[in-house]
Amino acid sequence: MAVRKNQATLTAKEKRDFVDAVLQLKRLGRYDAYVSTHNRFIVSDTDNGERTGHRSPSFLPWHRKFLLQFEQDLQSVNPSVSLPYWDWTADRTAGAGLWADDMLGGNGRSGDNRVTTGPFAAGGGQWTITVRPDSRDYLRRSLGTGVAQLPTRADVESVLAVQTYDAAPWNSSSAGFRNQLEGWRGVNLHNRVHVWVGGLMGTGMSPNDPVFWLHHCFIDKLWAEWQRRHPRQGYLPTTATTNVVALNTAMKPWNDTTPADMLDHTRFYTYDSAF
Amino acid sequence: MPEAGHRTELTRRRMLQGAGVALTAAVGTAVIGLAGPGGTPAAAAGPGGGDTFDELYKGRRIQGRPASGGGHHHGSDYTVLIDGEELHVMRNADGTWISVVNHYQPHQTPRALARAAVVELQGAALVPIA
Numbered sequence: 001m002a003v004r005k006n007q008a009t010l011t012a013k014e015k016r017d018f019v020d021a022v023l024q025l026k027r028l029g030r031y032d033a034y035v036s037t038h039n040r041f042i043v044s045d046t047d048n049g050e051r052t053g054h055r056s057p058s059f060l061p062w063h064r065k066f067l068l069q070f071e072q073d074l075q076s077v078n079p080s081v082s083l084p085y086w087d088w089t090a091d092r093t094a095g096a097g098l099w100a101d102d103m104l105g106g107n108g109r110s111g112d113n114r115v116t117t118g119p120f121a122a123g124g125g126q127w128t129i130t131v132r133p134d135s136r137d138y139l140r141r142s143l144g145t146g147v148a149q150l151p152t153r154a155d156v157e158s159v160l161a162v163q164t165y166d167a168a169p170w171n172s173s174s175a176g177f178r179n180q181l182e183g184w185r186g187v188n189l190h191n192r193v194h195v196w197v198g199g200l201m202g203t204g205m206s207p208n209d210p211v212f213w214l215h216h217c218f219i220d221k222l223w224a225e226w227q228r229r230h231p232r233q234g235y236l237p238t239t240a241t242t243n244v245v246a247l248n249t250a251m252k253p254w255n256d257t258t259p260a261d262m263l264d265h266t267r268f269y270t271y272d273s274a275f
Numbered sequence: 276m277p278e279a280g281h282r283t284e285l286t287r288r289r290m291l292q293g294a295g296v297a298l299t300a301a302v303g304t305a306v307i308g309l310a311g312p313g314g315t316p317a318a319a320a321g322p323g324g325g326d327t328f329d330e331l332y333k334g335r336r337i338q339g340r341p342a343s344g345g346g347h348h349h350g351s352d353y354t355v356l357i358d359g360e361e362l363h364v365m366r367n368a369d370g371t372w373i374s375v376v377n378h379y380q381p382h383q384t385p386r387a388l389a390r391a392a393v394v395e396l397q398g399a400a401l402v403p404i405a
Contacts, residue, residue: 042378047368055367112397133375134399146380173368183379184367191379202395204363204375 002071002082002269004221007098007214008091009272010084015103019119021074021081022210023126028077034070035131037253039204047171050243052252055172057165057236058245059182060223061262063216065254068268070213082269085217088193089153094143104211106141113140113199120210133203140199141209147195155187156275160226162186165236170244176236177226181219190219224265225275235259328386335396337389355389360401362392 010018025031041053041062053062067083074081091098094107105118115138120127122138129137159180166176172184183191193215194201200208207213227233238247245251247260265271329338338356355362355374363375364385371381372388376395382388 039375043363043365043375046365132402134396134401136399169368171368184381194379202377202379204378206378 002075003272004082004217004269005084005272007084007086007103008096012102014084017078017081018074018084019103019210021077023119024077025073026127030073032131034066035205035207038066038207039131041252042204047169047173048243051171052245055179055182055184056244057170057178058251058259059178060220061235061257061259062245062251064220064223064262064265065251065257067213067216067220071269083213083217085221085271086211086214087218088150088196088215089156092150098211098214099143104209104214105139107143108139108141108199112136113142115139115141115199129200129205129208131205131208132200133205139209141201142198144196144198146198146202147192150196151187151189151192156189156222158187159189160222160229160275162226163230163233165233167236170237170241181222181226189222190215220265221271222275224271227263228274235263326384326386328389330386332390332393334398335393337386337393339385339389353385355385355392357389357392357396357401361404362389362401363404364388 005014007015022031038053045051045054045056047055052058053066071081071083074083086098098104099106099118101118103118105115105120108115115121116123118124120139122128127139129139159177162177162180164176166178167174172179172182175185180186181189183189194206197209197211197215200206201211201215235247237244240246240249245259248258250256250258327340329336331337336356336358338354340354342352342354353364353366355364365373367373367381369381371383372385373379373381374388374392376392377388380391382391
């Protein structure tokens with residue numbers, strides 16, 4: 001059983017194994033499909049039409065499954081690897097170890113936001129961006145530009161305190177835990193972090209930046225934490241509802257996994273600590 | 276906020292089209308306020324899609340207009356072009372807008388969204404929508 005750890009606690013070898021496995025998937029031509037899938041869903045998930053991966057109740061189980069699939073792909077390269085998470089309430093600056101040369105590399109340079117350090121730098125030749133919104137084929141970041149501050153621990157606590165999982169109209173205007181965690185309402189957690197990193201993380205092709213996985217792993221952990229704190233609450237809606245995925249409805253693109261299948265993460269992995 | 280004035284350019288047709296969406300948004304945001312990620316209040320005052328524009332912004336030609344139907348208008352009946360290439364845009368239930376290059380940061384109007392895309396693109400050309 002894999003244990004997902006805080007990236008700040010990884011040993012040098014654990015960091016190297018994770019980075020190498022990600023690079024290997026890219027080399028094998030298996031990475032970019034994740035970027036395509038994510039973008040395909042994010043541009044077709046609409047507030048008034050069918051929505052599966054984003055702005056809808058299944059935002060959390062969809063991404064849990066998406067991360068599981070990626071993690072299993074990493075493990076096919078190196079069985080000892082599990083996804084690390086980035087606790088952005090603690091590691092809040094461009095100086096954090098996450099952005100060091102032995103992990104994800106640093107901020108983009110001024111002028112064109114091109115990442116020039118670490119394993120995913122353009123100059124290294126290992127990380128060409130192929131599924132992209134525009135002509136630039138290099139990883140870009142602009143840490144702390146689009147929004148100055150990452151969410152705080154108090155911000156997260158305020159969202160974890162929300163009792164109800166989700167509510168009609170089950171989209172980006174909903175009240176409830178899911179939409180405040182996703183960030184269209186309330187203090188804004190998930191969306192804000194995408195904007196804080198900037199560059200490709202701000203686009204529909206955000207998995208082009210490997211920090212996507214560490215960010216979403218923390219979002220996944222916060223969902224698990226909410227479940228722990230609210231044992232009498234659960235996924236909503238439980239019955240068939242137009243345009244959104246109900247508890248026992250299979251999610252695209254897998255068509256064999258329901259939100260109910262994803263509720264207990266301990267079937268697949270555990271986290272190193274509670275929030 | 277330079278876009279505020281454009282709300283007055285709404286046509287009656289667009290206002291009627293947007294009325295249902297605006298009502299939904301009003302209900303959805305009755306309790307919880309929203310500070311947008313850029314510090315911009317993201318609860319739009321009303322539908323901004325009626326804002327037709329065609330201007331040069333930082334050297335790029337940006338155009339926006341109601342879509343004529345067909346094409347790649349997931350979640351939007353509005354088309355934004357940058358140097359003639361379509362920018363994928365989407366309207367949120369509260370009337371705000373996002374695009375493929377600013378997907379997690381709502382903007383008040385399509386024009387503001389197009390300008391933000393120009394800044395983000397730093398001169399790069401959009402890849403045609405697949």
